[in-house]
Amino acid sequence: MTNIIKKLDAKKDRDLLEKIYKYEEDIFKSAAVGQYNIVPFAKYGNCYVIYNEADIISVVEVIYSLNNIAYFYGVSTNLKYRHLGFATKLINFVLEDFKNKNIKSIELTVSKDNENAIKLYKKFGFKIFETLDNEYFDNENRYLMVKNI
Template identity: 50%
Template sequence: MKKNYKIRILDAKKDSDLLFKIVEHENEVFGEATVGNWNIKPFAKYGKVFVMLSDDEDELMSVIEVLSSFDRESAYVYGVSTVPKFQKNGYAKILLQFVMKTLKEMGIKKIELTVDMDNFTAKRIYEKLGFEIADNLDNEYGDNVERYLMRYLVK
């Protein structure tokens, strides 16, 4: 069932409660790979944390954390996730399209992310949005953890 939603960029101070809800959500989804309580506020302060919230209840639906380079020419999408009860409805794709548009407006020329080689669903979404596999990364998030580096060149 599709829900009405709103998209926001979170503020490190004003959105503290929501930032910690994101950490709780990511602990369930990513386990050890979560952004974590110590890092979520710096992500919001020095990067960007984009969220999709249900329009009626302000319930977290999907989240994307982004860092950018010092020269502001490239950005790295650290995490993309959707709360399990909202999965398989296209919300992460919608949010990612918003993020890509926002980054383009900021002057970003290259967007990169990594994806687990076995995460065929995510890889397919990224490819449909124009991302291409740029490299295979060994031991990126620990011993014997292989990931694809995917890259989108902003047009």
């Protein structure tokens, strides 16, 4: 089965966007981007994906600030494809795409307990900038990680 990696278009890739929002609801529950937000993410931000005929494999959703900061809203990999390098491959694809944009830095938040994700982000040069207490009103503390470009 062939894996495809691409940046999604809000109009042309509606079938994939629908699959992504359903996939994310299974993984993130109430924290998922959701049915009413996935198309605006692709239209006004970017949504990157690795997928094959059977599955959504890995997803990165990005929004942008007016001062050229990219924010990784969501980074996820399907459970059955984890630890196989797909998130690394997709983040590399995103960073390559950023070369065509005037991005100064990238920010993301991650649970302090998500050691695998923290290790992945550090591999790409992200640094822990600060701890965010109860950032999403869920009593979970998170790290704000930043990568300057």
